[in-house]
Amino acid sequence: MSVIVEALISLLLIAGGIFVFIGSLGMAHLRDFYMRLHGPTKATTLGIGCMLIASMLYFWSVDGKPDIQELLITLFLFITAPVSAHLLAKSGLHLRLKHTVKTQGHPVELRAEEVGDKPVPHPDKGHG
Amino acid sequence: MIAPRSWLPTPVLSILLLVVWLLLVRSYAFGHFVLGGSLAILIPLLTHRFWDARPRIAKPIALLRFFFRVLGDIITANFEVAYLIANPWRKLKPHFIEYPLMLEERFTITLLASTISLTPGTVSANLRMDGKSLLIHALNVDDEEALINQIRERYERPLKEIYEC
Numbered sequence: 001m002s003v004i005v006e007a008l009i010s011l012l013l014i015a016g017g018i019f020v021f022i023g024s025l026g027m028a029h030l031r032d033f034y035m036r037l038h039g040p041t042k043a044t045t046l047g048i049g050c051m052l053i054a055s056m057l058y059f060w061s062v063d064g065k066p067d068i069q070e071l072l073i074t075l076f077l078f079i080t081a082p083v084s085a086h087l088l089a090k091s092g093l094h095l096r097l098k099h100t101v102k103t104q105g106h107p108v109e110l111r112a113e114e115v116g117d118k119p120v121p122h123p124d125k126g127h128g
Numbered sequence: 129m130i131a132p133r134s135w136l137p138t139p140v141l142s143i144l145l146l147v148v149w150l151l152l153v154r155s156y157a158f159g160h161f162v163l164g165g166s167l168a169i170l171i172p173l174l175t176h177r178f179w180d181a182r183p184r185i186a187k188p189i190a191l192l193r194f195f196f197r198v199l200g201d202i203i204t205a206n207f208e209v210a211y212l213i214a215n216p217w218r219k220l221k222p223h224f225i226e227y228p229l230m231l232e233e234r235f236t237i238t239l240l241a242s243t244i245s246l247t248p249g250t251v252s253a254n255l256r257m258d259g260k261s262l263l264i265h266a267l268n269v270d271d272e273e274a275l276i277n278q279i280r281e282r283y284e285r286p287l288k289e290i291y292e293c
Contacts, residue, residue, distance in 0.1 A: 018210075019206060019210060022210045022213050022214050023210075023213075025213055025214070026209070026213035030213070030220075031220075031222075032222075034222065034251070034253070034265045035220065035222055035265075035267060037251050037265070038209055038213075038249065038251060038267045039209070039213055041245055041246070041251060042202075042205050042206055042209045042246070042249075043206055043209050043210045043213065045202060045206065045246065046202065046203060046206035046207075047206075067154075068151065069151055069152070069154060071151075072148065072151050072152065078246065079242075081245070081246065082241065082242035082243075082244075082245035082246055082252070083242065085245045085251050085252075086241060086242075086245060086251070086252050086253065089251055089252070089253035089254070089265060090253060090254050092253070093253060093254050093263070099222070099224075100222065102221065102222070103222045103223065103224060104221065104222070104223045104224070104269070104272075105223050105224035105225055105226075105272070110254075
């Protein structure tokens with residue numbers, strides 16, 4: 001394995017580690033629930049991406065043939081991360097979690113059918 | 129949409145399933161083609177009744193361009209958010225924004241909400257039951273109008289062009 005590839009892999013690993021660390025730091029010490037949500041959904045995606053690219057490069061240089069299996073992890077991560085963030089934020093709204101005073105704008109008042117007090121009409125027409 | 133045949137309702141999804149299967153088992157032997165291929169036909173057959181009808185992709189090239197733009201934005205978003213979190217002198221201005229939606233199909237709204245969650249400083253929090261507006265929580269906003277316009281021009285309009293025109 002040449003020195004350049006090795007340096008590149010180490011660089012990617014360190015960068016990935018830093019990003020994941022900052023993401024967790026954000027989750028630990030930002031002011032309120034909604035702000036904390038930003039750390040893990042964003043800073044970590046690039047961190048994990050860096051690590052996976054490093055892994056791909058490493059096994060490519062060791063085995064001698066390209067291996068794109070790690071792309072699947074990235075794919076699943078990109079599909080699932082926004083969904084879980086959305087669900088967390090939504091449940092935060094339903095539980096009426098406090099947000100910091102300096103937050104501008106108001107979270108919407110949930111309507112009766114969104115809280116579940118009223119039956120929900122099915123959004124698809126023609127499905128009965 | 130491509131005319132749904134009775135045994136292959138979603139050709140694109142079937143191909144995707146086969147590719148994912150082959151990547152997961154890390155083997156391109158003939159047996160895995162057969163197994164993955166039959167799974168790729170069986171799974172959509174068993175499940176496609178539960179899905180919403182997905183709109184037709186009108187412009188595949190625009191979709192590709194949109195994909196790369198979002199990828200670039202994800203990278204800048206990561207740097208931005210990492211800076212905002214790590215900078216000890218920061219003054220964050222979090223903001224709840226109610227974003228009026230232009231899209232109508234539920235599938236495209238899902239795509240837009242996911243894109244918003246993955247890009248700079250914004251997380252989509254709640255979709256109104258009537259599908260008319262999306263609540264967004266932003267980490268640091270100076271100008272609400274500018275952010276809404278940016279999302280509108282950068283993500284929503286391309287999505288509308290790709291899927292709903």
